[in-house]
Amino acid sequence: MRYSNLGLNEDSENPLYLQLADKLRQAIIRGEVTDGERLPSIRGLSHALQVNPATVVSAYRILEQEGWVRSRPGSGVYAKHKKSLFDIGTDLSYNHFKDEKIADLAAGTPSPDLFPVGQFKEIVLEVLDRDGGWAFEYQHSAGWETFRQTLTRYVKETVHISADPSAIWVVSGAQQGIDLTAKALLHSGDQVIVEHPTYRGALGAFWSRGADTISIELNPNGMDMDILEARLEQTRPRLLYMQSRFQTPTTYSWGKVELYRLLELAERYDFYILEDDLLSDLYFDAVPDPLNIKSVDQQNRVIYVRGFSKVLLPGLRLGMLIIPPKLQGLYEQAKQSSDIATDGFLQRAVDLYLQRDYHKNRMEELRRQYQLLYFQTVRAVEQYLEPLGCSFYRCNGGLHLWLGLPRGVKSAELYTKALERGLRIMPGEAFNDPSHIRLSFACIEPDNIEAAINKLALCLQASSI
Template sequence: MIMTFHFSKRVPADGTDAVGAILKAAADPKVISFAGGLPAPELFPVEGMKKATDKVYEEHGREALQYGAAAGVTELRQLILKRVAEKEGVHANLENVMVTTGSEQAIDLVGKAFVNPGDTVLVEDPTYLCALDVFRSYGAKFVGVPMDEDGMRMDALEDALKAHPEAKLVYTVPNFQNPTGRTMPADRRKKFAELAAKYDVPVLEDNPYGDIRFAGQHVPSVKSFDKTGHVFYMSTFSKILAPGFRLGWLVADPEVVKKLTVLKQSADLHTDNLVQYVVAEFFKENDVDAHVKEISALYGKRKQLMVEGLQKYFPKSVKYTNPEGGMFLWVTVPGVDDTVALFKECLKHNVAFVPGDPFFAGKPQPGTFRLNYSNMAEDKIQVGLKQLGAALDEALNK
């Protein structure tokens, strides 16, 4: 008898992976793909990491290769605390910070700790699609909070909190948001922290892109305005060092960190010890801020080329965001009802993007899609946008 598999409700019922299928199609070498969210590999600090790794083996080899604490290597946690204090105005203690296997694990652990089947989670609309996938796997019901060009609207958030007092969590990406590239101003962040306290709801502030700023001024984190412990702040080394390290972290109330650490132990015991030691050593021996400036300069150049291409090749009715940092911008094409069908048409022109549909908690906004500029050579940006513009003209004039 052939085995019948009875999967849990966490597995998508139809067994499909729409985004995976899109990215697979976009991986065709003939296709100029703006679909991924990959950092530029030419800026990975390979030589510096090799030196740091050698030194770790010499000085901490046995500890690095042994089992470790679920909360993370102490030296790295201290480095994170110093960095968030200097960069984000978040002042905490060792008991407030834990290391995770990529920031994706931080989202998963928070979902596991706070979301029961049927619970309400408030999110920006649109928002990071993998966060939706994680919370959905724990049975969350979503309420999308409207955005404008300055990110999540605080009046809309308060309306949502009043209408849904049962909400268990609010998830936000306030810096160079994925997928829109928008950044929330300081006054909204202050109000955000106040609303979290007023309505007694935890906020997961996800900041993977905040260091990659190439225009405008730094904005303090939502967590920096938090006086009550309602805001959990998370970030990653993926965008400034190497995504393959799978190294993220979370700063939160000690009670929350303690619970999440227990959950992490049952998931993977602890994050890779060697990688933690290597990153701590790399920070000692290198000017990481100078490295981040180099990344920011390259992404800023590529974003500007993309904006110029949009202006030159896209129909005049098309709208798009113009981010001050990060890796993405968001396009809206009036008159297009089915962006997935548009994606398939664009593939015929050998150019790809990520359709907007999977980024929405509820009903998708027609004609939206995300473009990535961080991982595309400058000469291909113009060529790709010319091809994409031709595909849009063709779709709109059918």
């Protein structure tokens, strides 16, 4: 295999080490790297790809955690084939799939048709006219001060968090916020508690630092707090990673009692909570109470990360962290060793967008649109899939459903059959759970939902024969 041909995209929001891990995993799955074959040395592969050796180290660590390679001290890293339903021979990305012949129930971000292109174009031109060349100057590692002040108002009004501008750090997307947390807080051998199932990009960030992850099964009210406390008695983790509202992929939201007890345990056992807030404000009925765990954090135990790609433009490499004061020095070191500072022009553009309150109308529009899509999807699932033995949780928010499959049906096999019939779904293997699929209504027209779900039912019936 010519490793120099592995195409890594430096402009992607997905970090290079995750891209490299994905490329190598697929090469092993496809047989391009044989079982037991020695992979290139860290120095050799970093030279071939023109990347930092740390990128290769991180990718190899992730693959070893997943069981795709094994390290032999003093000898190297060797491929390890395994039978896995993750092997579906295609890309498991969260991106939109632009093909009129394919009904897309896999995309994880809103439809491009809903993007505020006109408003953003107007703002970009206004920033250029107003600031000229100064719009492109380098910013402080924490972000442009004016934008951080605007974000203080934004988080108060939107997600009910009171934060001083000094606590808010601008990052190059939510994934970088997770990466910086791993880099700032974790060392080899540290332990991180995570929900199961959970977001693969977060696991990759923790494993890239040599940390061990401890998974605790998620239920509709969060983790079982007695099980969590028993684990805390056995080990002292550095971090707990969570999504408190409309979790990916389960769609569960933590209960109020569980959130307050989690804060109490964090203080008692001295660990930090990394809250990844994807879509807490995309609710379809009453406002959740509390909207997130950071809003009720009185002891500065919660590190809060939020991206803007779900409410502005996908691929927009901009996000924010709210960092406890005592950790800010560690984050500054991590940020400066990553990209020094986030794009200043983009900060100015989004700052103006938020100051104009354009985001408020956009969220109202998204809630209306996705509430309609949610209920249409639920009705179709009830009509076509529940009679076949499928199950799901009625979440009343977010962008997808987490569909439990009938006994004996594996999601990777269903994915293949669905794609053959012109339907794209997200198999549970992407979240290490082959008994489920993620059905997204983020990027499908309302008129196409019933036909798409009916098509999925036909695929299920074919899988059961």
